[in-house]
Amino acid sequence: MISDRIRRSVRSELHSSRLAQVGLALVVVIVLMATLAPFIVPHHPEAQQVGTGDTEDRTNLPPIGFSTEHIQTTPDGQTEIVREGSLEHPMGTNTRGQDVFSRFVYGARVSLLVGLLGAGIATVLGVPYGLAAGYFGGRTDDALMRGADVMLAFPSLVLAIALVGVFRDSGFHTTGLPDPFVYAARHDILGWVIPRSDHVASMPSSVTFPVTVTLVVALVNWVWFARVARGEAISIRQQEYVKAAKSIGASHLTILRQHVLPNSLTPIIVLATIQVAAIILLESALSYLGFSGTTLTWGQDIARGQSDQRSQWWIATMPGLGIVFAVIGVNLIGDWLRDALDPSIEGEGGV
């Protein structure tokens, strides 16, 4: 399905385009970060370090290279306290003394998982729908696409909010996904092969995964796939080889599977890539609003940073940078694939 010609043009585009290289580098770094989170982070992302008499207060520490000063009033009078960022908390800590960097790294997990799974489900829903509509045409097409138009006639974020609002009360709103590295590290034997196994073992054993949010983002975005797939199917339907296949009595399903689908793959791949970026943005918005049911996500941390004291700018800034870099990376990869595979594809439905 992926010919040499395509592979070559993808590679040559990567060579010639600086932006494509940047995008690839960003995505690789973020994927590694998300996968290897337990090895990378210096602290447990949820561990709080609020000063309680005998433990040191480590809240609101600034990132490395910055310092804060504030006046503390004690019975002996006023003292000025200057706090310097340190390597221990490279991005500082939040109002609960949680390490912002560790949360930043873990936040990438939810964003990427939702982005990839959401786009995957949307593809699985939208592509067959669109292919069927385009391939059969006529009434079938009308009926199918009318329905899709109603979906399109809806601002996706509004729809997503409404749907999440509905399913928020269901039992499957979130689920815990076990972290294999942590399990291995805690295992008696496997623990030996895991580097820094003590450290890894102390990490959270599962990631809270927002099931409804993933389903909802897929539900609001599948229409784009249906549209693109339909357009492709319409043009492929008229090709000679499809007519030939029909004339020798191939079934519709065979034709769809063997001819229509493979030949419409390129724009679908490009769209799927761009949609990953769109979905990461959508997920972050939903978790910012507090609808996702998870607490360890970039969006949720931004919301906290906003409501927490605003002089601690890093709390909201860092997770936002995570989103921006991830989305830029994925978008650049989308541009790269589009330029290499099919420059005529519009960025429609993206971001």
Next chain:
Amino acid sequence: MSDEELLRIEGLCTRFFTENGQVNAVENLDLTIDEGEVMGIVGESGSGKSVTALSLIDLVESPGRITDGRIWFRAPDIADELIESGADDEVTDGDFVDLRKLSEEQRRSLRGSRFSTIFQDPMSSFNPSITVGEQIAEAVEVQRRARANPRSLDAKAQRYGLGDYVLSTVLPSKKYVTGASRDRAVELLELVGIPDPVERADEYPHEYSGGMLQRAMIAQALAGEPEVLVADEPTTALDVTIQAQILDLLSKLQAETGMTILLITHNLGVIARMCDRVGVMYAGEIVERGTLEDVFDHPVHPYTRGLLGSVPDLEGAGGRLQPIPGNVPSLLDHEMPDRCYFADRCPKAMDECLEHPPAFDVEGSEYHTTKCYLATTEYTEEKALPDGYFDEAGRAADVGEEPSETETGIGTGTDSETETETEADSVQSDGGEPR
């Protein structure tokens, strides 16, 4: 034909600076055009005809640039004005001004008023989303505004502010064009023979046929009552019967207005029918020029002869250029050797031809010149370059140093049949805008 010079182009060079290197699209071109005549330019596709026309009206676009040469244009009023404002004789020469020395704004003001242009493909030369009448009216309007303030060349009394520009992107430009210009546009449409001009003026380009639209373009070109009409292959995109109508129209208008026409074409029949004088272009140069008679009856340059020899019937539709054996020359600077550019295709290439020929006057006629040694020397067998001299090996050496004849010539002498036939004709129907 009043026999008075109107335009004198000297040593014009226009180059494109592309990724593959420098393209010498127009190379050291000399040309004079008299007032009221029809001057033809003919040549294969890619020989630089369109670029010459664009250089004349200063519309060569990046990555292209006019790098050298002068374009003297007789315009006593402009010359006076320039002298008044203290211009030196670099800029003016009697009644003539060097267009290249004028400011961009001044050159723009000459477009439409002194120089009008008709392009090859009328369909793509009109803005698809504005009515034909409106577009012609624009051309009228810009001249009307210019005349309203004739003293100043650059401030053309445009009084059209930023707000108007912004509005004009959304509203169909009610503002720029006045009713009077619109009426004039309808008159012009009528003049070029469009039936129901009033209704037609309100139609969009896609509602016109190709021939109609070419008439409309001529109407648009007449809007500013230009002195020079540059017609770049005005009939190439049209059917044969319509071609004849358009040519008739041009002849008629030329007779009525006495304007000067620079007619660019592939079609020798068109040249024969329309032109007083003709220049033959090859690889960015005019290789031969003279009156119609000079060039058609006494051609000197083998390229001209090749063109003519392959045309059985000049008047008919078959008057198009026929293939001449050999490769269309590369215009890339680093691939252009310092010799006659035609030498590798020339059946009479001789020793002399390894040096680039200057323009020689051909005896017997005042205007007749050619860039070929045959104008001065007799071709003899001894001087002839051996067959296959310019094939692969020879060429490669040629680009570097001057090859000695014996070295490369004999070695590759046997495989002269490798030259490919290129059909000038097959390339000619493209948009004329090689990229």
Next chain:
Amino acid sequence: MGLGKFLVKRTLQGLFVIWGVVTVVFLLRHLTPGNPVNTLLPPEASQEQRELFAERLGLNDPVHIQYYDYLVGVAQGDFGVSMATGRPASELILIRLPATIELAVAATVVAVVIAIPLGVISARRRHEPSDYGATIFSLVGISTPNFWLGVMLIIFVAVQFGPLPTGGRGPSFVDAMIATLTQGQFRDGGIVEWGRYILLPAITLGTYFTALLTRLTRSGMVDEIGKAYVKATRAKGLPETLVLYKHVLRNTLIPIITVLGLQLGTLIGGAVITEEVFAWPGLGRFLIHSIYQRDWVLIQGTIIVIGVGFVIVNIVVDALYVYLNPKVDLE
């Protein structure tokens, strides 16, 4: 087919879409897990009270009757009564509509005013620093979540510089204009105060569109400038600015309008979240809070109003497209 007929057809299609939205919204509520009565009444309410409450909300009728009643109500502009406050939903919704429209329009104006010149400049000076700047700006702008941008503006701009508030809305645009024009009042209740409040939210909501529009304008202009008619138009002697704006930009806008029409949903979605960030008292914030409170009547009503607005704007965009593009086939 004339423009009028076309509009009628599109309006009918729009009505169909709105009917779909109403239906979906109605079904959503019935899909909701949990009995609305339980979520609304305090746990200590008696069984009797619960039944009475359900009766009053019409929850005991068969679904199709409820659906019919709801459709009829909506058609008459009656969305029901807020479960939480007991006030008519339509009233609560409509008073919040102007704030949202104002914000969306302001953001669109910001986007158009910045993006089009930027795109034009970028296209004119291709491969110059200003072009790279614009390209990077549009890449970053498209990839930045607007709520985060809003938070950043609050932290780094509003908190640092006094005159820009961190949230809330000043006088409405109409009131502010009246105060300024009739009483010469700029600051208090006037246009300046209006501007102080709307500036950051409008930038927040507008950035994505500025970026998108810059990108589209640039690539569209680059395509368009290469076309033969541009050279022909220049050859007529028209001033360059006129060539660029009246001819090139106008034709560039035609495809852009289609894309923007498709992106309207993003604008509305963005408005919802921008309102939440800046505590802007519009429909979006209202919707979010209704969801927090599970006030279904309000959620349904708000979504329907947003859907109607969306359909209307879409028809306007289509009409604009037809108007600008004489070649469009209205069939």
